[in-house]
Amino acid sequence: MCAQEILRRQRSHLVSKLASGSMDNFETVLDYLVAWDVLTREDYESVTIPGQALCKLVRNLLDIIWNKGEKSCEFLIAALQEVERKSQRTEFTSQSYEALSSPLENLQKYRPLIVRKLHNHVQSLLIFLLNQGFITKYECDEIQLSIYTPSQQARRLLDLIKAKGNEATQCLFQHMWHLENRSFPLHCDAPSLKYQRKLKTTISAQSCLLSTYDGAGNLCLEDVYTENILEVVTNSSVTEYTRSLSEIADIFSANGIINKEADTVLILGEAGSGKSTLLQHMHQLWATGKSFNHFSFIFPFSCRRLHSIGKQVSLKTLLFEHCCWPDSHQEEIFLLILEHPDKTLLTFDGFDEFRFKFNDEERHCSPVDPTSIQNILFNLIQGNLLKNSTKVLTSRPSAITAALWKYIQKEVTVKGFSQEGIKMYMKKHHNDLRLAQQMIDLVKTNSSLHGLCHIPVFCWIVSKCHKELILRRSSPQSITDMYLLILQHFLCHSIPEKQREENVLQKRYSTIKHLAKLAFNGLGSCCYVFSFQQLREAEVSEEDISTGFLILSKSLSPYESASAQQYEFLHITFQCFFVALHIAMNDQFSPAMLCHLFSYTSKNTQRQAGNVCYQTCFQSPGKEETLLQKAELLNLQMTATFLAGLLSQKHYALLLESWPAGKLPKKQQYARKYLVQGIQKYFKSIPSAVPGEKKSMHAMPEFIWLVKCIYEMQDANLAKSAVSKFDVEHLKLTYCGIGPAECTALAFVLRYLKNPVGLQLDHNSVGDIGIQQLLPCLNICQALYLRDNNISDSGICTLIDQAVHWQNFQKIALFNNHLTDGSAYYFANLLKHKQNFIALRLGNNYITADGAEAIATGLKVNKSIQFLGLWGNRIGDNGAQAIAEALHGNRSLIWLSLVGNDIGSIGAQALALMLERNTVLEELCLEENRIVDEDAFSFARALFKNSSLKVLK
Numbered sequence: 038m039c040a041q042e043i044l045r046r047q048r049s050h051l052v053s054k055l056a057s058g059s060m061d062n063f064e065t066v067l068d069y070l071v072a073w074d075v076l077t078r079e080d081y082e083s084v085t086i087p088g089q090a091l092c093k094l095v096r097n098l099l100d101i102i103w104n105k106g107e108k109s110c111e112f113l114i115a116a117l118q119e120v121e122r123k124s125q126r127t128e129f130t131s132q133s134y135e136a137l138s139s140p141l142e143n144l145q146k147y148r149p150l151i152v153r154k155l156h157n158h159v160q161s162l163l164i165f166l167l168n169q170g171f172i173t174k175y176e177c178d179e180i181q182l183s184i185y186t187p188s189q190q191a192r193r194l195l196d197l198i199k200a201k202g203n204e205a206t207q208c209l210f211q212h213m214w215h216l217e218n219r220s221f222p223l224h225c226d227a228p229s230l231k232y233q234r235k236l237k238t239t240i241s242a243q244s245c246l247l248s249t250y251d252g253a254g255n256l257c258l259e260d261v262y263t264e265n266i267l268e269v270v271t272n273s274s275v276t277e278y279t280r281s282l283s284e285i286a287d288i289f290s291a292n293g294i295i296n297k298e299a300d301t302v303l304i305l306g307e308a309g310s311g312k313s314t315l316l317q318h319m320h321q322l323w324a325t326g327k328s329f330n331h332f333s334f335i336f337p338f339s340c341r342r343l344h345s346i347g348k349q350v351s352l353k354t355l356l357f358e359h360c361c362w363p364d365s366h367q368e369e370i371f372l373l374i375l376e377h378p379d380k381t382l383l384t385f386d387g388f389d390e391f392r393f394k395f396n397d398e399e400r401h402c403s404p405v406d407p408t409s410i411q412n413i414l415f416n417l418i419q420g421n422l423l424k425n426s427t428k429v430l431t432s433r434p435s436a437i438t439a440a441l442w443k444y445i446q447k448e449v450t451v452k453g454f455s456q457e458g459i460k461m462y463m464k465k466h467h468n469d470l471r472l473a474q475q476m477i478d479l480v481k482t483n484s485s486l487h488g489l490c491h492i493p494v495f496c497w498i499v500s501k502c503h504k505e506l507i508l509r510r511s512s513p514q515s516i517t518d519m520y521l522l523i524l525q526h527f528l529c530h531s532i533p534e535k536q537r538e539e540n541v542l543q544k545r546y547s548t549i550k551h552l553a554k555l556a557f558n559g560l561g562s563c564c565y566v567f568s569f570q571q572l573r574e575a576e577v578s579e580e581d582i583s584t585g586f587l588i589l590s591k592s593l594s595p596y597e598s599a600s601a602q603q604y605e606f607l608h609i610t611f612q613c614f615f616v617a618l619h620i621a622m623n624d625q626f627s628p629a630m631l632c633h634l635f636s637y638t639s640k641n642t643q644r645q646a647g648n649v650c651y652q653t654c655f656q657s658p659g660k661e662e663t664l665l666q667k668a669e670l671l672n673l674q675m676t677a678t679f680l681a682g683l684l685s686q687k688h689y690a691l692l693l694e695s696w697p698a699g700k701l702p703k704k705q706q707y708a709r710k711y712l713v714q715g716i717q718k719y720f721k722s723i724p725s726a727v728p729g730e731k732k733s734m735h736a737m738p739e740f741i742w743l744v745k746c747i748y749e750m751q752d753a754n755l756a757k758s759a760v761s762k763f764d765v766e767h768l769k770l771t772y773c774g775i776g777p778a779e780c781t782a783l784a785f786v787l788r789y790l791k792n793p794v795g796l797q798l799d800h801n802s803v804g805d806i807g808i809q810q811l812l813p814c815l816n817i818c819q820a821l822y823l824r825d826n827n828i829s830d831s832g833i834c835t836l837i838d839q840a841v842h843w844q845n846f847q848k849i850a851l852f853n854n855h856l857t858d859g860s861a862y863y864f865a866n867l868l869k870h871k872q873n874f875i876a877l878r879l880g881n882n883y884i885t886a887d888g889a890e891a892i893a894t895g896l897k898v899n900k901s902i903q904f905l906g907l908w909g910n911r912i913g914d915n916g917a918q919a920i921a922e923a924l925h926g927n928r929s930l931i932w933l934s935l936v937g938n939d940i941g942s943i944g945a946q947a948l949a950l951m952l953e954r955n956t957v958l959e960e961l962c963l964e965e966n967r968i969v970d971e972d973a974f975s976f977a978r979a980l981f982k983n984s985s986l987k988v989l990k
């Protein structure tokens with residue numbers, strides 16, 4: 038069939054195909070047609086009319102091409118094929134440039150390739166052509182109009198240069214090749230090297246001390262920095278799971294990339310998990326030349342401080358004025374940054390504290406034109422500005438919206454310290470080795486404290502308060518205990534030694550009052566950095582500042598005057614703690630208002646794309662009472678958690694003794710009532726069970742927060758009444774950010790459940806410490822799902838030791854943890870001793886033949902097991918043989934998966950033999966092994982004799 042006929046017959050298909058793709062796809066087709074001389078200038082203009090619907094333009098193009106005849110139709114089909122193949126040919130180099138043709142002819146002939154090459158460099162080319170006098174400022178602005186994508190801008194630039202003639206075109210080519218061939222000039226006298234040195238000195242000075250010690254001590258970051266667990270989310274063909282990063286530099290490796298087009302790495306972690314410190318460490322490594330040397334420039338930003346930039350800025354002013362100003366050659370250096378964006382890293386810490394919600398509606402492409410700070414940040418993330426530069430964004434998880442996810446290249450999670458990490462931290466913080474060991478022992482023996490300490494900020498508090506913990510034998514159980522401890526610690530150190538025995542909260546009442554007022558004012562308006570004026574309004578004095586809770590804010594601009602210095606709380610959690618103190622000690626807040634803070638209803642939380650606000654919180658008319666309306670949900674939840682702790686029986690007496698707070702008793706009463714109501718309301722919202730299925734509750738992170746509040750109250754009766762009406766058979770708590778501290782709280786509440794339940798905790802960070810915390814509530818479990826939870830042999834051994842005695846316990850799933858043969862003996866024991874156990878799923882761990890042989894000893898005697906999953910381990914032929922032999926004559930197992938276990942013919946033969954004699958096995962999965970065709974005969978023969986098997990993979 039001729040091309041013209043194809044076009045006629047397939048017209049509607051072509052229209053829908055081209056019109057449903059992107060505009061860029063269509064325009065790339067046009068690029069080919071222009072390059073091959075099929076479309077004239079008039080034709081081109083008629084199919085690129087701005088504002089016209091894409092389908093109309095497509096139809097128009099098809100008409101034009103069809104009218105031009107057979108040859109043009111052939112070209113169109115060829116162009117479509119090129120685009121379909123996503124042709125990545127970029128062979129247009131200075132060598133392939135045809136010297137015999139004029140620059141303009143080359144420009145047309147290689148148009149598709151030039152567009153592809155240029156679209157990342159439009160900005161630097163425009164600046165270059167402007168400086169050379171080939172284009173005007175007006176033309177430059179026109180091309181960069183924010184309605185155009187980078188490729189469209191490249192096309193418009195080509196059209197403009199074409200109109201300017203050969204000389205301008207030649208100049209464009211030369212600059213283009215120069216961009217490609219030019220390596221980054223960092224020889225010793227280059228201005229860029231001088232600037233790099235200055236930037237490194239600035240960053241090194243900013244990042245060498247750990248911020249929380251500012252003023253209180255002089256700890257060098259590199260001396261105390263402790264490895265944090267970093268995980269990257271990976272998608273396998275079966276599921277999404279996480280893998281630990283072996284070193285910090287892996288943050289930029291190809292491992293775990295979810296979107297190749299994007300160039301922003303997202304680092305997520307809960308409050309205090311160590312995101313800012315991780316960034317600070319990265320900056321320090323670069324500034325001292327120890328790592329990340331592939332970046333020539335790093336520009337660090339704090340979203341908290343970016344937020345306070347009121348006036349409009351350009352990318353250039355942001356980099357230079359707000360980070361580090363080049364002493365000379367500013368233009369040249371900036372051009373270099375634009376020309377080599379891949380050599381630049383921009384880090385943005387605390388995106389959750391950036392109050393503007395992310396949107397990709399307003400495009401801003403000019404690196405020199407000013408716009409709002411949020412526009413700069415959002416366009417950097419989208420790649421409209423400095424495309425190909427690497428961006429790192431840190432945030433607490435809930436602040437990330439679907440709109441932003443589109444632009445995320447990779448997600449890394451900061452999980453806090455491992456058990457080893459906690460030990461290491463203590464050793465690094467205490468030069469006295471005896472003291473360090475004392476601290477390690479102390480943490481180990483207090484299991485709640487152990488749970489909390491995997492979060493670095495708690496490790497810091499414990500370390501800071503070592504005297505109180507060791508000498509006075511304080512034994513903190515909850516986070517409020519911790520914060521009261523550090524409050525007393527700081528206050529004690531701000532008064533003469535002989536007065537330290539008195540009630541320091543009473544003694545420093547006014548200081549607490551002032552700081553609490555400042556914290557409260559700030560939280561309500563999402564303000565975390567305070568000016569002198571704000572300090573004055575809250576009556577914060579020099580003496581109050583000297584307690585150490587406020588630290589000097591690291592200035593965004595090094596050129597800011599000393600009088601403009603600002604303060605912030607040591608950490609956001611401290612600000613929330615002071616807000617809780619403000620609400621507890623202040624009689625202006627009526628007890629009934631606590632209702633909005635504690636009771637969860639879905640209406641209470643209104644997601645405002647990025648910044649989540651409690652709309653109904655404190656809406657009463659009084660000024661104080663309306664202030665928290667705009668506070669971020671996470672901070673409010675943290676405040677509520679602290680308030681619950683302050684109102685607990687344990688601390689209540691201390692507060693009553695310390696402050697004249699008449700409404701405190703009622704507040705305690707109401708808080709308890711609202712918490713129970715809140716959790717019960719949550720249970721009530723659970724839909725009833727689908728007939729034939731178990732009644733299941735899929736809890737959201739809010740559930741965990743309510744549970745944590747109850748834990749802070751440390752009242753068993755409260756926990757009991759909270760779950761008294763819980764009648765669910767399966768509790769799903771997947772992806773809820775559950776770490777050891779949350780496990781402690783969960784166990785405190787769930788231990789009062791009356792009926793057997795399946796507890797699904799997949800994709801959290803329970804870890805070995807978390808398992809230990811959970812033990813008190815697990816005996817009620819019928820099934821336990823702990824997939825992807827960083828659990829190793831030591832955690833699972835503790836669990837199984839207990840689990841053999843749990844009457845209801847029948848199933849466990851441990852996919853993607855760190856289990857080795859060390860735990861296999863415990864599973865064997867479980868199988869031997871629990872004759873009602875039905876499902877053991879151990880996929881994607883590190884079990885070898887030895888482990889499989891051990892498990893087989895348990896299988897031999899167990900009469901109840903129905904599901905056994907060992908896929909993704911390394912059991913090999915010997916392991917498969919042992920399992921097969923153990924299953925001879927088995928009358929219970931209906932599902933067995935040994936996928937991906939390096940099983941060859943020997944193992945396969947053994948399994949086939951087992952199959953011959955088995956009468957109950959229904960599904961056997963053996964994919965991704967070394968099983969060959971000859972083995973298939975054995976299976977065929979086995980199937981002939983077997984009557985139960987339904988699926989063999």
Ligand SMILES: Nc1ncnc2c1ncn2[C@@H]1O[C@H](COP(=O)(O)OP(=O)(O)OP(=O)(O)O)[C@@H](O)[C@H]1O
Nearest residue numbers: 249261262263308309310311312313314493494497
């Ligand atoms: N890797 C680490 N080594 C040593 N100390 C650490 C480490 N990470 C965090 N810390 C300690 O914990 C404190 C809190 O950590 P950081 O501010 O980095 O947490 P964050 O995740 O950024 O919290 P937020 O989201 O609330 O800002 C730090 O000030 C520091 O004292």
